[in-house]
Amino acid sequence: MCRNRLLATDCVRAARERRRCMTLLSSIASSYEKRNGGVSFALLEHRSGAHSRTGSVRVVHGAVHRRQSGYGIAISSDSTAKMRCRQRKLLFIKRNKICDLSLALAIVGIALTILDAELTALGGETGVDKQHPVSLLLRCLCVVSTLFLMVFLFVYHAIEVKIALIDSGADDWRVALTTERIIKLTLEIITCAICPLPGQCRFASYDGELAVEHYYLNSLWFVMVTFMSIGYGDIVPNTYCGRTLSIATGIVGAGVSSALIAVISRKLELSRAEKHVNNFMADSKLTNQRKNAAAAVLQQTWFIHKFKSAIRRGKSEDLRLRHHQRRFLQAINEFRRIKWDQRKLQEKGNSLLDVGKLHNEMHETLWEMHKTQDHLITQVDFLTQKIIALQNTLLSQQPEPRAMSSNALVPTAAVGTGAVPLPPQSALTSQLPPSNGLCQSTSANAIVHLPVPNSSSSSSTVVPMNLMDESMI
Numbered sequence: 001m002c003r004n005r006l007l008a009t010d011c012v013r014a015a016r017e018r019r020r021c022m023t024l025l026s027s028i029a030s031s032y033e034k035r036n037g038g039v040s041f042a043l044l045e046h047r048s049g050a051h052s053r054t055g056s057v058r059v060v061h062g063a064v065h066r067r068q069s070g071y072g073i074a075i076s077s078d079s080t081a082k083m084r085c086r087q088r089k090l091l092f093i094k095r096n097k098i099c100d101l102s103l104a105l106a107i108v109g110i111a112l113t114i115l116d117a118e119l120t121a122l123g124g125e126t127g128v129d130k131q132h133p134v135s136l137l138l139r140c141l142c143v144v145s146t147l148f149l150m151v152f153l154f155v156y157h158a159i160e161v162k163i164a165l166i167d168s169g170a171d172d173w174r175v176a177l178t179t180e181r182i183i184k185l186t187l188e189i190i191t192c193a194i195c196p197l198p199g200q201c202r203f204a205s206y207d208g209e210l211a212v213e214h215y216y217l218n219s220l221w222f223v224m225v226t227f228m229s230i231g232y233g234d235i236v237p238n239t240y241c242g243r244t245l246s247i248a249t250g251i252v253g254a255g256v257s258s259a260l261i262a263v264i265s266r267k268l269e270l271s272r273a274e275k276h277v278n279n280f281m282a283d284s285k286l287t288n289q290r291k292n293a294a295a296a297v298l299q300q301t302w303f304i305h306k307f308k309s310a311i312r313r314g315k316s317e318d319l320r321l322r323h324h325q326r327r328f329l330q331a332i333n334e335f336r337r338i339k340w341d342q343r344k345l346q347e348k349g350n351s352l353l354d355v356g357k358l359h360n361e362m363h364e365t366l367w368e369m370h371k372t373q374d375h376l377i378t379q380v381d382f383l384t385q386k387i388i389a390l391q392n393t394l395l396s397q398q399p400e401p402r403a404m405s406s407n408a409l410v411p412t413a414a415v416g417t418g419a420v421p422l423p424p425q426s427a428l429t430s431q432l433p434p435s436n437g438l439c440q441s442t443s444a445n446a447i448v449h450l451p452v453p454n455s456s457s458s459s460s461t462v463v464p465m466n467l468m469d470e471s472m473i
Contacts, residue, residue, distance in 0.1 A: 084166060087166055088167075091159055091162055091163050092163070094159055095163070098152055099156065101152055102149055102153060102156065105148050106149055106192065109142050109145040109146055109195060112138050112141050112142040113142055113196055115138055116135055116138040117196075119134065119138075120132075120135055130200040131200060136198050139195075139196045139197065139198045140198055143198070146193060150189055150192060150193065153189060154185075157185050160181070161173055161176045161181070164176035164329075170325065172322060172325070174322050174326070175322060175325045175326050176326075176329070177326075178326060178330065218235055221235060222235040223249055226246050226249045226250050226253065227249050227250070227252070227253035227256075227257075228253060228257065229250060229253055229257065279348070282345055283342070286341055286342045286345065289338050290335065290338045290339065293331055293335040293338055296334070297328065297335060300324050300325075300327045300328035300331055301328060303324040303327075304324050304325060304328060307321040307324060
């Protein structure tokens with residue numbers, strides 16, 4: 001019975017602890033904010049400890065909740081944006097100062113090294129050798145400046161990491177610490193660590209000064225060096241004839257070298273068609289790279305969501321999560337770089353096509369203008385011919401005017417090919433009824449339709465009347 005009671009008590013305690021853990025996890029998971037892409041860097045770390053009391057095991061759960069932040073810059077208000085811009089500005093100013101100090105330390109180290117080398121080289125005059133206190137002091141100062149330079153290099157890259165964190169919105173410095181940055185820092189440290197150390201070293205040479213035997217090969221070496229305008233100075237002419245030949249060789253070599261470079265550059269220069277083909281291939285390549293970069297962004301986002309879910313379930317996937325977060329930021333930067341390369345390629349292609357396109361457009365515009373001018377000239381000629389034909393027709397239909405008295409004007413009626421004399425105007429107006437509308441007057445010339453009793457002609461005859469008064473109608 002006691003054992004059953006203990007087991008029941010343990011089960012109840014385990015159920016309570018499980019409920020408490022689930023409540024804690026749900027409260028922490030509900031407190032996550034959704035940022036850009038729905039991904040955040042918040043991480044839940046579990047600690048468990050076992051304490052035995054009277055045969056029972058008690059599990060203590062704890063959680064350390066980190067600062068929540070997502071990818072990108074989460075700007076919720078104007079104050080947040082101003083704060084981020086202010087932080088970036090301060091970090092940029094600090095980075096510039098560190099860069100200036102690093103340059104000053106590098107120049108000081110180089111100056112100290114040169115001074116030590118010159119003093120020890122003139123040891124016969126100055127009395128300073130490698131064991132002299134002045135030389136040791138200069139080299140010690142050079143070593144100190146090198147150490148400070150290495151420290152400033154570390155500080156410079158630390159500021160770069162902080163700027164990258166502000167730009168990406170991340171909260172873990174391991175996300176911004178990429179492999180490229182590590183390689184760059186290592187190379188800079190190795191390069192700047194080269195300095196003369198205090199002390200002295202010796203070496204022995206068993207060959208000594210070698211005798212010069214191949215004078216013909218030396219002359220060829222001298223001609224080639226002078227011909228290429230290099231002039232090392234290891235071999236010099238001693239006679240005036242040799243110096244004259246060296247001058248002539250240098251002048252001819254300069255001309256031949258420039259001509260050779262011009263010919264090679266012309267041969268290597270691409271034609272317009274080849275440039276267009278290269279631009280097309282580069283554009284296709286950048287398009288595929290952009291698609292791959294976008295797919296990589298989505299892929300890393302899914303991995304981040306996967307490992308965050310695993311961490312929430314209690315698995316230790318912190319390192320893999322940071323790795324995919326770093327890969328996610330690298331994919332975003334790669335996508336931006338490809339877009340920038342596409343923009344530069346488009347501008348380059350536009351500059352290549354500008355001249356040819358402008359020439360083609362001007363040619364087409366001029367051709368259209370000439371075509372329009374020819375069409376207008378044809379239309380004007382056609383209208384001129386029509387007007388001339390109309391004038392000839394009117395002149396052929398209008399008879400010659402007869403001499404008439406000032407009181408009356410006797411017109412003639414054109415019937416067929418002959419002319420019929422008409423009666424006076426008063427008689428003509430008295431014979432025609434005013435309401436039948438046979439007389440029409442439009443201007444100074446009037447046209448009167450008169451019936452003519454002739455079967456061979458038409459039923460009416462058009463009679464032009466000049467200078468007919470309105471009172472006659």
